Amino acid sequence: MKKLLIASFVMISGYSFAHEPYVAPVAYQTTNTQVAVFSGYAEEALNSEYALKDAKFEITNPNQSKTIVEPDSKLASTTIFDLKLPDSGTYSVQTKASYPLKYVQDQKEWKLFFDLAEDKAPAKAERDYLIPADLKGKKIAPVEVTREWSLFTYITKEKSSPVKPTSAPIQVEFLTHPNELKANQTTKVKVAKANQPLANAEVVLRAKGATDEQAKTLKANTDGTVDLVFPSAGEYLVEVTESVDSKKKPSNQFYSIISLSVN
Template sequence: MRILLVSSLLMLSVSSFAHEPYVAPLAYNTSQTQVAIVSGYAEEALNSEYALKDAKFEIISPNNDKNLIEPESKLGSTTVFDLKLPESGTYTVKTSTTYPLKYIQDQKEWKMFFDMPADQAPKKAERDYVIPADLKAKKYTPIEVKREWTLFTYVSKEKNTPIQAMLAPIQVEFLTHPNELKANQAVKIKVSKDNQALANANVVIRAKGATDEQAKNLKTLIDGTVILAKILDNRSL
């Protein structure tokens, strides 16, 4: 199961998960010579709670030069490193991460399975996963799935320049430069897979600090496009 997530003022992903990983700069537009890049797993969008362990970050400069950064950050709540900005233009930051999950079929529906005591979980009607107590005396064998995320963010020094295309299982193309998004602006994106338009893809949008329950969910059209109409407000900026 593969997921692509783009961080640019808000959190946009082609799926949803309780703790979404992300990568984002402290400033998307700057005239400084360097900026801190923060990444981690967050239940509240862009508010890291757990670090991305052993993450490697691919950097593409405005001139299409590429280099790899392996942060030495030892923090438990976040992974952070300095991104040098020697030239003007837009820098792309990319990383990926995986997380093992277990699924089980409950009443003909596949749901995530967590091996935890009933007294530590909400009531079944209040959650979208199952625990051993839900299955009672039934015999069950969870199916293990590795969930994979591809994460992008963009930093512009002094000016915005065209974004260099990067390989990913799922591609998201902004028809407006991601660092030019404005409050109450309608933004159009295109989602593709293997260079083919991906219809009916679930696009999840969360403003900074929003939880999964506060997310906005949209579906792409047959041509892979979707309009994020006025999804940004001043709080997102």
């Protein structure tokens, strides 16, 4: 899954490649009365480099009641807030991020398009997007779409309690409790869209610190299921989206990204 985030706050030029958002706690299992939750954009998984500005976080408590947290964090590198944990059980944290993108068609294939000067971009053979210089003499008619990320994580205080499948355009359900995952054991996941199994969904597994190039990519089965095996203990991101056919006209893109801790 090629990842590309264009955001004016990232660099003076406005371009930063392979940055994706996430939300994750400092501890996924705890006996504390509160825990710090971090979010941001990261090129290396779970290592925030830029804050997730103006995000609102929906908290689902163990009794399924919901609250909204609006952090007042002023850090540039990450967004952080304290999540109160008054009750035993599992808390779900959810938020969103989005960004507009443009695509153009070239030789019957749709590619990302950025209005970038030729001397500011690598050679065409070294990138998977197009700039105006690549299309000299051609009529450019960009198609605008929105890329939306739904971000999730789970914190368990003292003992696990049931969690519901993620509520997002791309719905993800772990058949093993997400805070009880074990290394080198198969974990079955169901992926759906509009409550229907999402055949051939693209599922990407990234260990903490891993770049896009180091990620492991899997395809869901026709019934929307996929078996995940975490090779070692540690933190991971599980990223799920629809498979994209570059020969079809682009439409809005939806991702679900879940941070997890594996024992």
